[in-house]
Amino acid sequence: MIPKCMKRxxxxxxxxxxxxxxxxxxxxxxxxxxxxxxxxxxxxxxxxHYKGRIDGTHQIAVTLAYDGKSLKGLLIYLKSKELFRxxxxxxxxxxxxxxxxxxxxxxxxxxxxxxxxxIELSWSNIDDRIGKSVFLTQNPKTERLETSCGKNKWIRVxxxxxxxxxxxxxxxxxxxxxxxxxxxxxxxxxSYDLSGEVYDHDDVKIQFKDDKKQLKGELEGIxxxxxxxxxxxxxxxGQRSPTLFMVEETLEVDCIEYADYTSSYDITFPKVLHKSFxxxxxxxxDFWEKDCQQHAFxxxxxxxxxxxxxxxxxxxxxxxxVDFYDENFISGFLTFExxxxxxxxxxxxNYDFRASSEIGxxxxxKEGFDxxxxxxxxxxxxxxxxxxxxxxxxxxxxxKQDFSIFLIHKDGLxxxxxxx
Numbered sequence: 161m162i163p164k165c166m167k168r169x170x171x172x173x174x175x176x177x178x179x180x181x182x183x184x185x186x187x188x189x190x191x192x193x194x195x196x197x198x199x200x201x202x203x204x205x206x207x208x209h210y211k212g213r214i215d216g217t218h219q220i221a222v223t224l225a226y227d228g229k230s231l232k233g234l235l236i237y238l239k240s241k242e243l244f245r246x247x248x249x250x251x252x253x254x255x256x257x258x259x260x261x262x263x264x265x266x267x268x269x270x271x272x273x274x275x276x277x278x279i280e281l282s283w284s285n286i287d288d289r290i291g292k293s294v295f296l297t298q299n300p301k302t303e304r305l306e307t308s309c310g311k312n313k314w315i316r317v318x319x320x321x322x323x324x325x326x327x328x329x330x331x332x333x334x335x336x337x338x339x340x341x342x343x344x345x346x347x348x349x350x351s352y353d354l355s356g357e358v359y360d361h362d363d364v365k366i367q368f369k370d371d372k373k374q375l376k377g378e379l380e381g382i383x384x385x386x387x388x389x390x391x392x393x394x395x396x397x398g399q400r401s402p403t404l405f406m407v408e409e410t411l412e413v414d415c416i417e418y419a420d421y422t423s424s425y426d427i428t429f430p431k432v433l434h435k436s437f438x439x440x441x442x443x444x445x446d447f448w449e450k451d452c453q454q455h456a457f458x459x460x461x462x463x464x465x466x467x468x469x470x471x472x473x474x475x476x477x478x479x480x481x482v483d484f485y486d487e488n489f490i491s492g493f494l495t496f497e498x499x500x501x502x503x504x505x506x507x508x509x510n511y512d513f514r515a516s517s518e519i520g521x522x523x524x525x526k527e528g529f530d531x532x533x534x535x536x537x538x539x540x541x542x543x544x545x546x547x548x549x550x551x552x553x554x555x556x557x558x559x560k561q562d563f564s565i566f567l568i569h570k571d572g573l574x575x576x577x578x579x580x
Contacts, residue, residue: 190209190221190223190234190236191207191209191223193223193234194207194223194224194225194232194233194234195207195225197225197232197233197245197247198225198227198230198232200227203227203228204225204226204227205226205227205228206225206226207223207224207225207226208223208224208225208298209221209222209223209298209299209300210222210223210224210279210296210297210298210299211296211297211299212279212294212295212296212297213294213295213309213312213336214283214292214293214294214419214424215292215293215335215426215477216293216295216312216313216334216335216336217309217415217417217426217428217477218237218239218309218417218418218419218424218426219237219238219239219309219417220235220236220237220238220294220296221235221236221238221299222234222235222236222246222296224246226250230247230248230249231246231247231248231249231250231255231257232245232246232247232248233245233246233257234246235259237419237420239417239418239419240418240419240420242419242420242421243262244259244260244261244267244268245259245260245261246258246259246260246270247260248270250274253273253274253275254271254272254273254274255270255271255272255273255274255279255281256269256270256271257269257270257271258270259283261421261466261468262466263466265466265468266286266468267285267286267421267468267471268283268284268285268286268471268472269283269284269286270282270283270284270294272294277297277298278295278296278297278298279294279295279296280293280294280295280296281293281294281295281296282294285468285471285472285473286468286469286471287469290471290472290473290475292472293336295336308414308415309415309416309417309426309428310412310413310414310415310428310431312333312336313332313333313334313335313413313415313428314332314333314410314411314412314413315330315331315332315333315410315411315412315413315430315482315485316329316330316331316332316407316409316410316411317329317330317331317407317408317409317410317411317485318330318331318388318389318405318406318407318408319405319406319408320389320403320404320405320406321403321404322345322393322401322403323393323395323399323401325345325346325347325348326345326346326347327343327344327345327346327405328343328344328346328570329341329342329343329354329405330342330482330483330484330485331354331366332413332481332482333358334413334428334479337357337358337359338356338357338358339354339355339356339357339358339364339366340353340354340355340481341353341354341481341482341483342354342483342484342569343368344569344570344571349570349571350370350571351483351569351570351571351574352368352369352370352376353368353369353370353371354366354367354368355367355369356379358383362382362383362384363381363382363383364379364380364381364382364383364389364391365378365379365380366378366379366380371574375396376395376396377393377394377395377396378393378394379391379392379393379394379403380392380394381403386407386410387406387407388404388405388406388407389404389405390404391403391404391405409485411430411431411432411482411485412430412431412432413428413429413430413431413480414428414429414430414431414438414441414442414445415427415428415429416445416446416449418449418452419472421466421470421471421472422456422459422466422470422471422472422473422474423452423455423456423459423472423473423474423475424472424474424475424476425449425452425456425475425476425477425498426476426477426478427445427448427449427477427478427479428478428479428480429441429444429445429480429494430480430482430490430492432485432490432513434513434516436516437490437511437513437516440511440518441509444494445478448476448478448496452476452498455474455476455498455500456474459473459474459500473499474499474500475498475499476496476497476498476499476500477496477497477498478494478495478496478497479494479495480492480493480494480495480509481493481495483567483568483569483574484567484568484569484570487513488512488513488514489510489511489512489513489519489568490509490510490511490513491508491509491510491511491567491568491569492508492509492567493506493507493508493509493565493567493576494506494507494508494509506565506576507565508565508566508567508576510566510567510568519568521566524573535575
């Protein structure tokens with residue numbers, strides 16, 4: 161929460177400073193605006209421009225200046241052109257700032273630290289109900305050009321060898337540094353789930369787990385020039401296998417995002433060299449975006465003046481995970497969440513590039529085959545090996561699942577629940 165003394169101090173400052181919140185095409189707009197926040201601009205010790213993202217997706221431009229006592233700045237959402245003033249303090253490499261709207265009302269707060277040319281922050285609204293991450297990178301140029309919100313994300317297909325066995329990886333980077341994907345071990349004819357992180361821009365650590373959440377091993381190494389991963393694989397028994405994974409193909413990640421005073425939404429999805437599939441995914445994304453826009457409009461109706469209580473109150477996010485990809489098929493799922501239903505839903509996508517069509521279970525099993533009974537009989541045989549099987553609440557929850565989500569892997573079909 162914001163200290164009361166700081167609220168009173170800032171309220172006094174805001175009456176003295178007039179805001180110039182008109183978007184100007186000239187590169188000097190942000191610099192001039194921030195200079196105007198200081199009683200004596202000549203005492204400014206430094207002024208820097210930054211570009212970054214909120215929650216790894218929403219693109220912003222931030223200009224900060226420091227006069228030895230106070231830190232002031234301007235935050236601009238690149239899509240909506242929504243502007244906020246920033247007021248705070250800098251102690252060593254730690255900074256704390258308040259976010260203020262064009263009416264001089266405090267709408268949020270940020271705190272974090274400076275590390276070289278980067279700034280990492282956590283943002284929260286006025287009563288700490290809503291939180292977001294902010295990552296900024298110093299940008300000596302002050303262009304306000306928008307770039308794809310999928311630019312800092314990727315999906316790559318790798319091939320390598322672990323303990324003499326050929327292994328295929330489908331690895332996806334999302335958010336700021338999170339990794340997910342699947343690994344297929346050829347001799348074993350088995351797929352494993354991948355989860356991990358990228359550290360210091362190129363160091364990686366990835367866990368391999370089976371469908372029962374049992375750890376097979378960990379991969380630790382370095383991503384080299386977007387072309388390979390040089391690493392060591394450590395088995396769950398402590399054995400080490402030096403390995404080199406080479407990139408076979410890189411898929412684009414497309415993205416739709418928007419954020420303003422009240423609302424924010426974003427969706428990311430894969431883009432491949434297949435026009436029909438791309439159009440199919442874009443149609444789903446467009447339909448979802450229209451639904452978000454409608455809810456944002458309804459929430460803002462009757463609130464012509466901006467209310468700090470509504471700051472960032474309407475939120476929705478959707479993201480994709482690709483489990484399998486080759487020249488014939490792509491398989492994965494989309495996860496959808498929003499604040500107006502408080503529900504998380506998932507939808508799998510299984511697509512045949514050759515037929516330019518979605519694949520359903522009716523396309524896989526012979527006509528008349530009772531595949532639902534087949535699936536549940538298989539699950540009854542296998543579920544007692546799951547690490548959570550002895551948890552009564554887990555078994556109770558599992559009994560209510562319909563396993564309608566399925567994915568295509570090299571070793572067969574994977575049936576899933578939401579957040580399996």
